[in-house]
Amino acid sequence: MPRTLIKDLGKHIGEKVKIAGWVSVRRDQGKLVFFDFRDRSGSVQGVVLPKEELAMAVAKDIRAEYVVAVEGSVGERPAQNVNVGVLNGNIELKVEAMQVLAAAESLPFDMSLTGYNLDLPTELDHRALSLRHPKVQAVFKVQAVIIGSFREFMKSQDFFEFQAPTITPAMAEGGAEVFEVSYFDHKAYLSQSPQLYKQIVMTAFERVFSVNKIFRAEPSVTTRHLTEVVSLDAEMGFIESWQDVRDMAEHCVRFILDSVKTRCVEELKLLGADVPVMIEHTPTISLADALTKLGAPADKDLNPEQERRLCEMIKQETGSDFVFVYGYPTKQKPFYVYPQKDNPAVNEGMDLLCRGVEWLSGGRRINDYTQLMDHVAKWKMDPSKIAMFLEAFRYGAPPEGGFALGAERMTMQIVGLKNIREATMFPRDMNRIDGLLSSDEKKE
Numbered sequence: 378m379p380r381t382l383i384k385d386l387g388k389h390i391g392e393k394v395k396i397a398g399w400v401s402v403r404r405d406q407g408k409l410v411f412f413d414f415r416d417r418s419g420s421v422q423g424v425v426l427p428k429e430e431l432a433m434a435v436a437k438d439i440r441a442e443y444v445v446a447v448e449g450s451v452g453e454r455p456a457q458n459v460n461v462g463v464l465n466g467n468i469e470l471k472v473e474a475m476q477v478l479a480a481a482e483s484l485p486f487d488m489s490l491t492g493y494n495l496d497l498p499t500e501l502d503h504r505a506l507s508l509r510h511p512k513v514q515a516v517f518k519v520q521a522v523i524i525g526s527f528r529e530f531m532k533s534q535d536f537f538e539f540q541a542p543t544i545t546p547a548m549a550e551g552g553a554e555v556f557e558v559s560y561f562d563h564k565a566y567l568s569q570s571p572q573l574y575k576q577i578v579m580t581a582f583e584r585v586f587s588v589n590k591i592f593r594a595e596p597s598v599t600t601r602h603l604t605e606v607v608s609l610d611a612e613m614g615f616i617e618s619w620q621d622v623r624d625m626a627e628h629c630v631r632f633i634l635d636s637v638k639t640r641c642v643e644e645l646k647l648l649g650a651d652v653p654v655m656i657e658h659t660p661t662i663s664l665a666d667a668l669t670k671l672g673a674p675a676d677k678d679l680n681p682e683q684e685r686r687l688c689e690m691i692k693q694e695t696g697s698d699f700v701f702v703y704g705y706p707t708k709q710k711p712f713y714v715y716p717q718k719d720n721p722a723v724n725e726g727m728d729l730l731c732r733g734v735e736w737l738s739g740g741r742r743i744n745d746y747t748q749l750m751d752h753v754a755k756w757k758m759d760p761s762k763i764a765m766f767l768e769a770f771r772y773g774a775p776p777e778g779g780f781a782l783g784a785e786r787m788t789m790q791i792v793g794l795k796n797i798r799e800a801t802m803f804p805r806d807m808n809r810i811d812g813l814l815s816s817d818e819k820k821e
């Protein structure tokens with residue numbers, strides 16, 4: 378008999394079917410044995426009646442996480458047992474035959490839907506098992522939709538997808554912390570950002586995007602920083618001002634939010650998610666105005682506490698969970714960011730904040746070669762280290778800009794998680810690469 382996916386069982390009431398999957402829960406009630414079976418498509422309750430002696434003989438040893446193939450008939454549940462609003466809440470599989478495909482040892486913790494309640498370190502230490510829990514799976518299903526929707530949106534706007542390199546010769550942007558790689562007889566670095574590469578590729582393909590890993594040697598431990606991040610990057614030529622980039626970024630985020638809301642209804646419900654609200658026109662405020670609003674001294678970047686307060690104020694005033702902040706001090710940002718024409722001390726860079734957390738950075742970049750070389754000198758950079766980048770701009774690059782979104786931060790906030798590690802399947806941070814880093818692994 379061919380396998381039926383559990384989500385389709387409702388179409389087979391009164392019929393014989395075969396399913397295959399895992400046992401989520403076993404419940405013994407008198408002489409009856411109940412199981413919750415789970416496959417990639419959903420869950421269903423099964424019952425083994427005493428008269429099914431062969432099935433009962435197999436069932437007696439089966440516990441949670443056994444992998445089984447089950448044959449039986451799909452029956453409607455009596456009215457008083459119907460679980461309204463739940464997939465298969467109105468049906469039950471009457472088990473007639475069971476086969477164990479793989480046994481499971483007894484679990485180190487309760488994996489049932491309601492009993493599952495792990496602290497974060499335990500959840501991460503046991504990632505191989507915690508991934509099987511529907512709530513954990515829901516997080517990563519949402520994440521897959523976020524990343525898939527980013528691709529879909531960029532393609533719909535005629536952006537070309539390219540693959541950015543991970544091994545880089547030197548730091549893409551001066552200053553920030555990078556991981557060093559020993560590369561044959563040389564030193565190389567893990568890419569902090571595809572920034573310079575996406576700008577190069579833009580000068581050939583005009584509109585480009587990439588979905589890639591970036592690495593940040595963040596020496597701090599926070600709830601929103603990882604050392605390995607999925608970065609959603611875009612760059613576009615022929616803009617008229619940084620607002621064109623802002624608008625594209627806003628449309629992109631709106632598209633992602635809408636597609637999560639329509640495609641992840643079950644997941645959002647299971648997680649009790651309160652998806653951030655994007656109103657028709659996302660409020661956009663200059664850094665200077667934001668600092669005034671906060672009663673903070675001018676010429677400083679926003680600190681995390683100020684980012685939180687600004688978002689709260691904007692939310693109260695407009696109902697928006699998002700705010701664009703633009704116009705950062707030119708000298709404090711990378712050399713390629715475009716300085717405002719009438720006030721070059723301030724640049725055309727922008728951030729998108731959501732509920733106190735930065736989701737996106739971007740803005741207009743310098744495209745004029747002479748101006749770019751002037752910044753390279755002022756930023757005291759060695760032009761020979763970015764020769765490939767400079768070549769792209771020496772030979773004609775249109776006015777341009779772009780942005781980058783962090784997939785884990787978006788996931789964390791869309792589903793309402795407190796810690797970015799919960800929004801990462803295999804998070805890497807200062808203290809963890811799968812397991813906790815122990816002192817005996819410290820390098821000499």
Ligand code: ATP
Pocket residue numbers: 570593595601602603604606608735736737738781782783784785786797
């Ligand atoms: P922050 O100021 O919050 O540390 P950043 O300004 O250093 O972030 P960018 O270089 O602007 O980060 O990177 C673009 C986006 O990538 C960020 O807005 C964020 O969504 C994501 N991102 C960057 N660094 C990290 C990190 N260490 N962990 C998780 N996400 C990150």
Ligand code: MG
Pocket residue numbers: 728735737738
């Ligand atoms: Mg940033």
